[in-house]
Each structure stands twice: as structure tokens, then as C-alpha cells.
Amino acid sequence: MTEKIREIHADSGGIYGLPRVHAVLKREGVHVGRKRVERLMREDGLAGISPRRKGFTRRDPKATLAPDLVERDFTADPPNRLRVTDLTMIPTTEGPLWLSVIRDAFSRRVVARETSARADADLVLTTLEYALATREVEPAQDEVAKSAYPL
Incomplete structure (x- = not known):
């Protein structure tokens, strides 16, 4: 099962996460639980790429701050x-x-x-x-x- 999950994940370019991998398996007629796919992906270090962004600017903690002129x-x-x-x-x-x-x-x-x-x-x-x-x-x-x- 892990080989099949790896193959689906690789075919997607490493983009597909749990929901899509599970949907592909279901579409191909493989009867497997969502939790099992989740566990196998986690154990194999596979994860999808989320389209959401957490933020635009992240300050470098080592950078010196600009002087506060006012x-x-x-x-x-x-x-x-x-x-x-x-x-x-x-x-x-x-x-x-x-x-x-x-x-x-x-x-x-x-x-x-x-x-x-x-x-x-x-x-x-x-x-x-x-x-x-x-x-x-x-x-x-x-x-x-x-x-x-x-x-």
C-alpha cells in the first residue's frame, strides 16, 4: 500500500496530500481507510503542499532595526x-x-x-x-x- 501511495504522490509532483491521495485510491477501486492512508503517508514522510500562505513579511531576527527618527x-x-x-x-x-x-x-x-x-x-x-x-x-x-x- 505504501508503494501505491508513494507512486500517486510522485505522479502529482509531490503536491497531493492526504485528501487527494485517498480520493485517487478510492477512484482506482482500492478500499482503504483515510486514517490508514494518513498513517502510512506520515510514516513515509509524505505530505502535500498547502496553497495557503501564512504571511508576506517575516523579519530576520538577526537584522538590526532601522533607527526611529521620529x-x-x-x-x-x-x-x-x-x-x-x-x-x-x-x-x-x-x-x-x-x-x-x-x-x-x-x-x-x-x-x-x-x-x-x-x-x-x-x-x-x-x-x-x-x-x-x-x-x-x-x-x-x-x-x-x-x-x-x-x-
């Missing part, structure tokens, strides 16, 4: 001095839709937004270009102000 304070006194951004995945029937948004921390107004089918650097850079094109920043009075607020 110290978790997302408020700003003057407008157009601090912008915050977010990249969000929106599930749709046609696949994931990625939304990139940049917001002014002072007014909480969305200054730029862009969507894409892929979460890549082009999406974020396009959103940033729109945000820079729409900003209404008055010229700084001195060099200290210019260096303190590089936006």
Missing part, C-alpha cells in the same frame, strides 16, 4: 514637515491590491496615494514623487531650518 511621535507643529507612510494589502477576487499612502502628520491629510498589483519599490517611489509634487513648503529662513527639515 521617536514614535507622529505629530508635527508646522505643516509639511513630517510625512508618514503606509503600505497595505487589500484582498480582492482578482488577487491582492497594494495601496501606498503618504500623509501629512500635521493636517492628517493624504497628500499622495497609489495602487498596484505588486508591492515593489516602483509603487513606493511613485507615491513619493506625487507627494513631493504636491507639497506646499515655504522656503526655509536659514540653514539650520533647512538641515532640520530635509523634506
Whole structure:
């Protein structure tokens, strides 16, 4: 029986798991219980591939974290001095839709937004270009102000 299970699993390219292997055996007229197929597959180290994904991003625990330049304070006194951004995945029937948004921390107004089918650097850079094109920043009075607020 284990040989037959191995053969079905190999013919599927290693994709079929317990439900499909059991269905193929049943279709071929082999009378065997589901629990027995499960036990034989487990003993032989056979498993199917699940189409589900557990998540998109996994942080490397050894990686150093980026510095927190705003110290978790997302408020700003003057407008157009601090912008915050977010990249969000929106599930749709046609696949994931990625939304990139940049917001002014002072007014909480969305200054730029862009969507894409892929979460890549082009999406974020396009959103940033729109945000820079729409900003209404008055010229700084001195060099200290210019260096303190590089936006």
C-alpha cells in the first residue's frame, strides 16, 4: 500500500496530500481507510503542499532595526514637515491590491496615494514623487531650518 501511495504522490509532483491521495485510491477501486492512508503517508514522510500562505513579511531576527527618527511621535507643529507612510494589502477576487499612502502628520491629510498589483519599490517611489509634487513648503529662513527639515 505504501508503494501505491508513494507512486500517486510522485505522479502529482509531490503536491497531493492526504485528501487527494485517498480520493485517487478510492477512484482506482482500492478500499482503504483515510486514517490508514494518513498513517502510512506520515510514516513515509509524505505530505502535500498547502496553497495557503501564512504571511508576506517575516523579519530576520538577526537584522538590526532601522533607527526611529521620529521617536514614535507622529505629530508635527508646522505643516509639511513630517510625512508618514503606509503600505497595505487589500484582498480582492482578482488577487491582492497594494495601496501606498503618504500623509501629512500635521493636517492628517493624504497628500499622495497609489495602487498596484505588486508591492515593489516602483509603487513606493511613485507615491513619493506625487507627494513631493504636491507639497506646499515655504522656503526655509536659514540653514539650520533647512538641515532640520530635509523634506
